[in-house]
Amino acid sequence: xxxxxxxxxxxxxxxxxxxxxxxxxxxxxxxxxxxxxxxxxxxxxxxxxxxxxxxxxxxxxxxxxxxxxxxxxxxxxxxxxxxxxxxxxxxxxxxxxxxxxxxxxxxxxxxxxxxxxxx
Amino acid sequence: xxxxxxxxxxxxxxxxxxxxxxxxxxxxxxxxxxxxxxxxxxxxxxxxxxxxxxxxxxxxxxxxxxxxxxxxxxxxxxxxxxxxxxxxxxxxxxxxxxxxxxxxxxxxxxxxxxxxxx
Numbered sequence: 001x002x003x004x005x006x007x008x009x010x011x012x013x014x015x016x017x018x019x020x021x022x023x024x025x026x027x028x029x030x031x032x033x034x035x036x037x038x039x040x041x042x043x044x045x046x047x048x049x050x051x052x053x054x055x056x057x058x059x060x061x062x063x064x065x066x067x068x069x070x071x072x073x074x075x076x077x078x079x080x081x082x083x084x085x086x087x088x089x090x091x092x093x094x095x096x097x098x099x100x101x102x103x104x105x106x107x108x109x110x111x112x113x114x115x116x117x118x119x
Numbered sequence: 120x121x122x123x124x125x126x127x128x129x130x131x132x133x134x135x136x137x138x139x140x141x142x143x144x145x146x147x148x149x150x151x152x153x154x155x156x157x158x159x160x161x162x163x164x165x166x167x168x169x170x171x172x173x174x175x176x177x178x179x180x181x182x183x184x185x186x187x188x189x190x191x192x193x194x195x196x197x198x199x200x201x202x203x204x205x206x207x208x209x210x211x212x213x214x215x216x217x218x219x220x221x222x223x224x225x226x227x228x229x230x231x232x233x234x235x236x237x
Contacts, residue, residue: 033224042123042210042227043164056224089162107154108225110164 002026004111006092012117013082021077021114025094032075033108034067035091043091049075050097082118089113122146123211123228130233132201139186140196140231142211152214153194154225155185159207170194198233206235 005024013019025032031050035043045059049069057067064082069075079086093108124143132138144153151172157165170178170185178185182202186195198205211228 035227042212042230043225045224045226048224059224091164093164107166107169108164109166110156112161112163115162 004092004094004109006090006111006114008114009112010115010117012119014119015082015084017082017118019079019082019116021079021090021092021116023075023077023092023094023111025073025075025092026096026109027073029094029096029109030072031095031097031106032069033093033095034075034077035093037089037091037113039088046077046090079116082116084118087116087118089115122226123213125211125228125231127231128229130231132233132235134203134235134237135200137197137199138201138205138233140198140209140211140233141193142195142228143191143193144211144213145192146213146215148215150215153185153187154212154214155183155194155196156210156212156227157205157207158210158230164210168196201235203235203237206233208232 007022033048034046036046037043047057047067048055052069052072064080066078091110091113093110095106095108097106122145126141153170155168157167168178168180168183168185170187177187182199184197186197208230210230212225214225
């Protein structure tokens with residue numbers, strides 16, 4: 001597809017359940033990011049992949065959160081034993097990083113997000 | 120420490136007027152990038168404008184321009200001749216990156232909700 005695709009667009013689950021959120025980035029984009037956006041807040045960084053490896057997972061709130069990108073394209077964010085506080089919109093973004101004058105540049109293209117509601 | 124500060128939770132502007140959305144940032148990294156994103160009610164983040172810390176000129180994209188004042192660490196977004204479709208949340212974001220092998224994450228501000236009145 002032309003843009004970043006995220007599924008499901010909406011997910012309602014019960015406390016304690018396991019959830020998977022999927023992100024299909026723009027074809028050819030090497031970098032992939034997950035963000036979480038709570039109501040009325042700016043997006044908060046969770047994890048960033050460069051290729052298949054997690055280059056920075058410092059934003060994952062705890063060990064209930066895990067993300068994979070096994071083939072360097074599609075990524076899955078996994079949340080175990082969901083809690084009500086996990087309710088948020090989970091945004092995925094991808095970018096094609098390029099070096100320019102020693103700096104990495106490349107804007108992030110975001111998907112429309114997956115809205116997770118934990119009851 | 121707060122890296123990106125947007126002090127205006129909401130702004131109301133008459134159609135066709137210009138509007139300035141404030142953003143200040145904090146970093147010790149000499150190389151960084153500043154972004155503004157628009158988020159309409161649909162939820163998608165739309166990227167209108169980018170400014171690199173070493174860019175000599177202020178960034179301009181159509182009706183969007185970025186008033187970049189490096190010494191003051193501010194990167195205000197200016198929208199000229201506002202339109203009803205400009206109504207949205209606007210987020211200022213910063214990426215610090217001097218490492219070729221890996222890019223740092225974007226850090227977002229709290230956002231400003233812009234409402235254009237007819």
